[in-house]
Every structure is written in structure tokens, then in C-alpha cells.
Amino acid sequence: MIKIENLQKKYSGFTLDCTMEVHPGTITGLIGQNGAGKSTTFKSILGLISTDGGSIQLFGKNVEELTKQDKQKLGVALSDSGFSGWLTIKDIIPILANMYDEFNKEDFIEKCHQFQLPLDKKIKEFSTGMKAKLKVLVAISHNATLVVLDEPTAGLDVVAREQVLDMLRSYMEQDDRRTILISSHISSDLEGLCDDIYMIHNGKIVLHEETDILLGNYAVLKVDDKKYEIMDRKYVIKTMKETFGYKCLTDQRQFYQENYPDIVMEKGTIDELIMMMIRGDE
């Protein structure tokens, strides 16, 4: 559905160098710190910025060759951009109806009621949560095959975040061709949603793994200096010096469980992974 090969984008002090793939019928997450390159990657995918090298394919076509018809199959929600705040939902309904052939007006209005979004109120007067829900609703209002969501849960409380994620789960259940690419710096959002996770840091993809493998096989080992010296470190990906000794990230939890049963081991959460991948040494 999306294929990015050696995408290059250079700004002063930052270079994006990204290769990733999003398969049909999956939810792929892109995680990383603020300024890691998530939004630059998304903007490149959407053709909003020029690139300095590499290729991006959407629906099997180069992004520059996408037609308006192709873009009908694309739903987009951006964290820092949306319809003018001066408009109301009532105003945007005819706009969407004239933009998208498959805009489902009845369903859209029903969902707005369901999420208690007032149709007559100006968007600028909405709360952060309401704005976020509206953006996602707009992105999934027209039977898009590919939905691209940049930080859709940023700034939301737990309840609102879960509502947005449920909305996406239910959207995916309706058609097995539907695909989502979602970015977030809140890893717990993605743990329960994504099939596949890419981690980006300083413009580079530093990790790509299926979520099940990430949560099932990865672990953080906590060892003292003595243990660290004697243990087999061939499956250690990253190491971090701590006051008690070392924290080691491994993608072979079972190996250490079987061979070093006395090692303190924490199941890998995505937050832990981010921390280790970014701050740990090779």
C-alpha cells in the first residue's frame, strides 16, 4: 500500500533517511520522539514537501503521479492542520460531499452525534478532544482504503484516546483491505492497535518489528557488573550503564530465561524499547 525506499529529505541540522513499507490490511505504527522525523515522513508521503532522493509509492504509483481519483482512496488526519476553525461541521458536510464520491453523509452525522460533536458550533470553539475526533471522523468518512494519521491522539486524555483508537479498530473491522499508517509518541496507543511498528530516531528507522514479536520476544535484562561480564551477550541489542550495573535490551527473551534464570528480566514495553534504542549503546 505504501512503499518508501531510501527517502531523503535534508533540512539544516536534520536529515531524514527512511525506508519502510505498509502492507494492505494492516495497521502500521510509526513511533519516535518529537522531532524524530515522523511528520516529515508523513508530509513526504502526502506530497506536501519535496524530497531530496529516494522514492515513495502509494497504491503502486509514485506519489507525484497520484491522481485526484487516487486521492479519493486516501483519508488523512494531521495533528497540526485541518479544516478552518471558522467553519462548523454543518459547513464541512457539503464540502466533503463534493470532494469525495463515497462520502457517507448519514454515517458521518450519526458518528458526530455519537461522539457528541455539535454540528452548529465553530470548530475553533471545540475542545482538543473534539477536534481530534472530528479529524479522524473526516479521514474515515469516505471509505478510504488507506488512512494516514499523524499523531491523532496528541494532547488527548485517556478516555478520548481510547475513543479515537476504538473508532479506528471498528473502521478496520469493516473491510479487510483497509490500511492505516499512524504515528504517535504515545507508545501505549500503538501497542494495542498496530500489527507492525517502525521506530524512527534522528530521521532514521532504528527498529522495525511486528508488534507481537516486539512485545513477546523483546525484554530488558537488569544485571550487575559481574553478571554482565560473564553472560553471553550475542542477543543483546543495546546496553545502558546504570547505577546497579547494566540494562540490556534483547530480542531473545527466551534464551536468557532458559540460560540465566536468575537474571532480573522486564517484559519489553514500547516505552522501554524507545528508551533503550535511543539512549543505549551498541
Next chain:
Amino acid sequence: MKGLLIKDCKLLLQQKKFLIMLVLCAGFLMFNTEDSTFLIGYATILMGIFVMGTISYDEFDNGYPFLFSLPISRRDYVLSKYVLCIASTLSAGIVATVLSVLLGNLGAESANLGDSIMAGMIIIAVCTMIIVIYIPVMVKYGSEKSKIAMFVLAAVVGGIGVICTKLQEFLSMDMTPLASALSNLGNAGLTLLAVAGCVVMTGISFGICVRIVMKKEF
């Protein structure tokens, strides 16, 4: 493009009060002036600027990235702005001209209906030219910086005018043939020249604006 035009119309409706004030001022001027030349220019230019306000709305709160992820091309976006601006400026200009002609306060007292209409058309064409020059400047520099850019542009044009005049005096060039050639064109010829100039200027401006938007990064 229809979706974009609907969006712009919905945004313009947010400024109903400004539009009503504009119409009231125009009405006041119309009934309190003996020559509506200024009124036609006023209605045309202000309507153009009013509609161009939709560019500010798009720019406000970083609206462009989302806008260009919708199923439209960048060219469609520019086209929608030109269609809306030109349609509204022409409508305002034509309504002002028709009302002025009906009230009999356009042109000299001796002027016939045709001459009055042609005077109106020349004013509309010149004002539309100003508007189409402003659109790409506004798209490139944004609503705030474009005001400075237009001021600089006006100063540059004025400066060129002064230099040309000085040059003409310095070289002792005789401009009488040009002036007489223009006057020989007659009202119809001058109107045609203004309209043609407006069409050419719109085409050039549109081309420049499309290039600006194509190159823009969001």
C-alpha cells in the same frame, strides 16, 4: 473544485457583516456623488480583497497541509481562487456600473449609454488587473507579508514610472504620437485594449500563481 468553492463561500459567509457594510457604503456613495467612477473602482477592488480573504483563512492555523491532502490538485486550488475572485469582482463592478448608468451619474453629462458602459468596463478591467496582480503575491508571501510586498511592488512600479518620465525628458522623446494614437483608438478601442490587457494579465498572473503553489512546501 466545487468542494473548494463551497468551502470559500462558507468562509465568506463568516464575514456577512463586513459585506453588508461594504454594500451600504457603496449605496451611500452612489446616491451622494455625481460621478460614479470612484464607486465602480471601490466596489470592484473591495470585493476582490474581500474574496481574497479566503486565502488568509486557508493559511490561518496551518490549514494548507490538510487542504492539499484532499482530492484536489494544487492547480485546482489556484483556479478556484481566480474563479471566485474574478467572478465576484466582475459581478460587483457590473452591478455598480449598471446602477450608475441607471442613476445617470457615470461619465460626462453629454455621454451616451454606450460611452458610460465602456467607461465602467475600463474601470472594472483596471481594477481586476490590480486584483490579479495581488493574488500570487498573497499566495507567496501570506496575508501579512503580502501587504508589505504589494507596497514594495507599488513603489517599484512608481519608481519605474518616474525613471521612464525622466528618461523621456532627458532624451527629449516626443510622446505625442503615442498619446494621439491612444486617443485615435476611441472609447471602443480603449475599452477593448483595457479588457485585452486584463485578460492577458490574468493569464500571466494565473501561470505565476500555479508555479508558486507547485513549488511551495507545506
